[in-house]
Amino acid sequence: MSFGLTQEQRDLRDVVRAYARRELAPGYLARARVAEFPWDCQRELGKLGLLGLLAGPDWGGEGEPDFTAPGLAMEELAYADFNIANCMLPPLIITSILREHASESMLQEWMPGLVAGDTMVALGLTEPGSGSDAGAMRTTAERTATGWRLNGEKTSITAIPFAQAAVIFARTDPALGAGGVSAFMVRMDHRGVRTGAIEDPGWLPVGRGTIAMTDVDVDGDALIGNVGDGFRTVMRNFDFTRPLLALTAIGAAQATLDETVEHVRSRAAFGSPLARFEGISFPLAEHATHLDLARMICYRALAKRTAGEPHTADAAMAKWVGPLYSSQAIHDCLLQFGHYGYSCEYPHEQRLRDVLAVEIADGTAQVQKIIIARELFGRDFLPYPRDGR
The missing domain is CATH 2.40.110.10 (Butyryl-CoA Dehydrogenase, subunit A, domain 2)
Incomplete structure (x- = not known):
């Protein structure tokens, strides 16, 4: 297995990273506290070509979709603004479904607005x-x-x-x-x-x-x-949406971890930087490791999806551990800021509330473990009838 990115993937990541940290990060908190869809940001994602990554060549995507590409984009967006990253997910799911199953008239009616960011x-x-x-x-x-x-x-x-x-x-x-x-x-x-x-x-x-x-x-x-194809259609799509969701949690957690590292480097207690205390540095080292492990599982699942290999268990593993490790990391990092971390002036409490949703969306941890167990033991050991009724 190759752990490297292609030049095209690196270019996409770098473009999204530069845009997200320059344009999105400063406004994250203001947007996060208002129940108003950010249509202006959604249209910018459309201009960047991100909403059409899985839509096919007629709508800005590739002939054979690269599922790693939206993972890279969503992780970078979530580092700057968790919610903007998740605004990408419905268009990615729907354009993927329409690309494979919709009539030509339906494609013409819905694809242009979805990939441009004008329609949800x-x-x-x-x-x-x-x-x-x-x-x-x-x-x-x-x-x-x-x-x-x-x-x-x-x-x-x-x-x-x-x-x-x-x-x-x-x-x-x-x-x-x-x-x-x-x-x-x-x-x-x-x-x-x-x-x-x-x-x-x-x-x-x-x-x-x-x-x-x-x-x-x-x-x-x-x-x-x-x-009669609806159930199979959505189940196939969950196998790539689950690692994408997990990567949005990981992106937000990575931003929090990076901010915390800088904080404990400069903050002193008892005459020494906080980073010199093992009670501070060791938990952050553990979180850095856990986030990297979760990240690798996510990209392994997406790489297998692109290659046409079985990846249902990988997707479930990613959806289980990604949000779990991310929530734990953000929680512990918030505490490292002391009373400042609990303040609404800092993004940590907001990220914690945002990321918590990913532990539920597209199936809870318990559901993911059922899927993993099914892949390990076979359908005869499912806790429900094999016909799904």
């Missing part, structure tokens, strides 16, 4: 009674004379307060369990659709919310891909 399309999967157990969803889509009628409720949907549409997953054949789930493009201003916002302690600029659908009639061309 959310992913409607989680429900009040089912999160990672997507096979237990209750939202239904019944055939009509002209298309489909959707009924149901979604919750914990990233960016839905600011989205123009959502890819909704619904049961088209309840008898087939996970195999009876299909995906639909649904506009949020459609009759019968109601959205709501969830108040959270962090992640405010990205937002999280709910969707309720009552007799929502959509045309047949709202179907994405084939009937």
Whole structure:
């Protein structure tokens, strides 16, 4: 396994790093405390070509997508502004799904706005009674004379307060369990659709919310891909979104660690710099090591994705340890600043609240361990029926 980057990957990383630290870092705290989507920043990401990295050559991406590239971009963005980094994730997921499964008319309608940063399309999967157990969803889509009628409720949907549409997953054949789930493009201003916002302690600029659908009639061309392919579609995409999410946590934690290293170098106690005390320096050394380990797992998963190799367990490992080590690092670094670290004038408490969300999104630590165990022992040892019902 090569641990090096290609010249193209290094160039992308350097461009994003320079932009993020110059343009985004100074405004992180101000943006982080307002539930307002940063459309101006999103359009800048579009101009940099970051939102189209997985969209395909017709929309600014590569013929064969390089999944390491969005990982590098999102980690560098998160170092400067965790929330701006996560504004990239819905367009990356949706453009990847549309590239593989959408009709030409749907591509023409949605791709330009997504890759330019003018449009947001959310992913409607989680429900009040089912999160990672997507096979237990209750939202239904019944055939009509002209298309489909959707009924149901979604919750914990990233960016839905600011989205123009959502890819909704619904049961088209309840008898087939996970195999009876299909995906639909649904506009949020459609009759019968109601959205709501969830108040959270962090992640405010990205937002999280709910969707309720009552007799929502959509045309047949709202179907994405084939009937019954929805569950497999989203599960395949989670295998690359999980390491991307983890890298946003790692980027924010790395920024906090770097700031803490500088602080304990210059701050003195009892006539000596804090960095000379092993009680200070050893925990920071441990966090530096843990973040590097988590980072390598993330990029290994993304490299395997690019190469077409199995990487489900790698993605779950990345999603488990990345947010865990990142939250621990930010927490301990905050304490190294003493009473200053608890102040809202410093970014540490804000990063801690923001990064905590990544321990839940796209599956909790417990779900990731189930996935890892499944890859180790096989599906016969799953704690639920093999057909997903």
